[in-house]
Amino acid sequence: MPSNAKLHAYLHGQIQPLESAFLHVRDLSIQRGYGIFDYFKVQQGQPVFLADYLQRFYESARLMELAVPLATDALKDVIQQLIQVNHLPHSGIKMILTGGYSANGYDPGEPNLIILQQPLTLPTPEMIAQGIKIITYEYVREIPKAKTINYSTGIRLIKQIKEAGASDVLYQKNGVVTEFPRCNFFIVTQDDVVVTPDADVLLGVTRKNVLKAASQKYKIEERAVTLQDIAQAKEAFLTSTTKRILPVVQVDEIVVGNGKPGAVTLELLDDLVALEGRQ
Amino acid sequence: MPSNAKLHAYLHGQIQPLESAFLHVRDLSIQRGYGIFDYFKVQQGQPVFLADYLQRFYESARLMELAVPLATDALKDVIQQLIQVNHLPHSGIKMILTGGYSANGYDPGEPNLIILQQPLTLPTPEMIAQGIKIITYEYVREIPKAKTINYSTGIRLIKQIKEAGASDVLYQKNGVVTEFPRCNFFIVTQDDVVVTPDADVLLGVTRKNVLKAASQKYKIEERAVTLQDIAQAKEAFLTSTTKRILPVVQVDEIVVGNGKPGAVTLELLDDLVALEGRQ
The missing domain is CATH 3.30.470.10 (Aminotransferase class 4, branched-chain amino acid transferase, N-terminal domain)
Incomplete structure (x- = not known):
């Protein structure tokens, strides 16, 4: 501020x-x-x-x-x-x-x-062009459907994220990933299905709009997403109100797809911007 | 305040x-x-x-x-x-x-x-004389060894505690109990062993002093305590800085011992007050 x-x-x-x-x-x-x-x-x-x-x-x-x-x-x-x-x-x-x-x-x-x-603090063009690296951490928010002010875990991890050369942290429990402290998570499978976790996540408004935009062109699924799913995915990205869509190219040691922002991700970003303009 | x-x-x-x-x-x-x-x-x-x-x-x-x-x-x-x-x-x-x-x-x-x-707001004499009823709730604090200001779960449950006619909530996970939002938990077994959970709890200063006082007269154990252990216990109590020791006579539907504050509990309360005076 x-x-x-x-x-x-x-x-x-x-x-x-x-x-x-x-x-x-x-x-x-x-x-x-x-x-x-x-x-x-x-x-x-x-x-x-x-x-x-x-x-x-x-x-x-x-x-x-x-x-x-x-x-x-x-x-x-x-x-x-x-x-x-x-x-x-x-x-x-x-x-x-x-x-x-x-x-x-x-x-x-x-x-x-x-x-x-x-x-507003928007992502830099470099972050969109190159995608970001993220780490994972075992944690589930206390009352996932409520947007409480409790960020004890996310903020405590800021140092660890920086030390890993990463931009954010994705929460997971027993290999099932859920959400970031302030963003939702998506993958695009090899056969172009756009998938986002369905349980233990905040129901992001951008998440909803991205699902809406994606459903016009692709199959969409809300279901459990594992680290294994990420390793086999073609693309990955996060969504949030300020960041809109940001490509994720590495999760811990897993390189996502070819390690570059994917075509579906960047297309959905364009669609989301258009959706915002229309409303 | x-x-x-x-x-x-x-x-x-x-x-x-x-x-x-x-x-x-x-x-x-x-x-x-x-x-x-x-x-x-x-x-x-x-x-x-x-x-x-x-x-x-x-x-x-x-x-x-x-x-x-x-x-x-x-x-x-x-x-x-x-x-x-x-x-x-x-x-x-x-x-x-x-x-x-x-x-x-x-x-x-x-x-x-x-x-x-x-x-200070101290427990009423009635609470000590009659003991309190508590409920349980499945939750483990995020960083148990840190006394963070995050009481999202404890405060959200105030209404539920009142509706149950209870005085506090004991956190448990898979039947293993840990701590209250602001207090530690103890049981006294049928053979007079004073037991308190060892994992996923804040290391209370009163907890430490009660263990010290108890060790003068009884066997003490820091180990996992289950709901089953509570059902078989002779006494139960909580400890905190303001409450010192407060007898717990009912946990959910489990009546502890004979449903009245126990002799070991009340003796330890006296010992704790003496310990405070000596320091």
Whole structure:
């Protein structure tokens, strides 16, 4: 997040300068890491696939026993006001809902809703042209369908990822891969089936749109994906709101396909960009 | 935490009124639930077993790749200053170390160290006299040896615990029990062996002291404890810094022993209180 004094944020029921957006230390995010969030893109001043992100935000809140203080329409209004105030036509908006100010440092209080708008950090052209190397790590997120703020494992692994010369970490359990800390995972099989894990993953909005785009041209499958499947795959890629589609060319010591970004991957990236533009 | 305007806290390198202890929303605890903490008691103005708690605090920080901004002696000095300022002779002190102000909402910055002093909430005499009922839930903490601020699962289960008429939740995996969100677990076997789980648990300071006290009179074992072991046990109890020892008389549908707090449990509670007084 930049220290841009002109940016505004929503907190404690009002839009205010980002620089003055503070939470008291008794908030349950600080005390107990308790909260959920969601994040969507703004392009040409318009939220992209907003309905999907809002639906997931409320669902995460429900799964974590938190009440969102604003109904959908009121939340949309705040988002529109923030977009108008900040003048960031291409940006990301993050909504965080914490466990609120706790009386005893454990039991949730009234949830605090924070909405932040920030510039987008996109993958470099080199990352798309060359693809990325990733490592794997044995872990399953606690409540996979909820987008909680718990990134204890992902952030703790940042050093290990760097030391391996990799760009990200793919979680796996007993050889079955699931997701990245912030992205979903796909493979393309030798016979052009586009496959993504079906269990223990966050239901990414970009994942959904890529499946939709892929289904126009290819067979798609949501099913278990193993390290063995990756070794035999033609292509692999990750998806996320900011990264869209990023080719994965190496997983641990496994070189995927011919070790270069694949044709299906790059075609789906084009299709996804077109889909974003149409909505 | 009370809204006592006279209480002071340590934040951003200085002791200040608790009411003004705020973190900017870009802190990684708020953005990603990333941080560690520890908590010890103050009795008659003196920290109890401080060396053990500080050692664990630094160890949690190391495991989570966070640098504590103060060395041990400087941290002890701050704690002493806080105790003098707050005049709370019987209290708890919580040290929280967050991932700090993150430039991009993911990579840690310079960790923020927060130190809070607060009144103690002790178990009621009824809870000790009657013992408590607990439920179990299948979960293993991500990095059991680190006292992270991640309580996503424990706090999400508060409602479920209440609905079951229980007081806490014991984590288990495939029938092997480990720990509570904030307490360790012990059983006393029919032949008076005091047993506590050895794997996938936080190494509680009270756990250590109870093992020490128990070893004076009984055989002690640190090993796997199953639900079957609980069904056959004579007594069960939990340990924590604030709760000391609390008898557990029912686990899900399993009544422990004769369903009443046991003699060994209550004897160990006396021994623990004595041990606290001697240190």
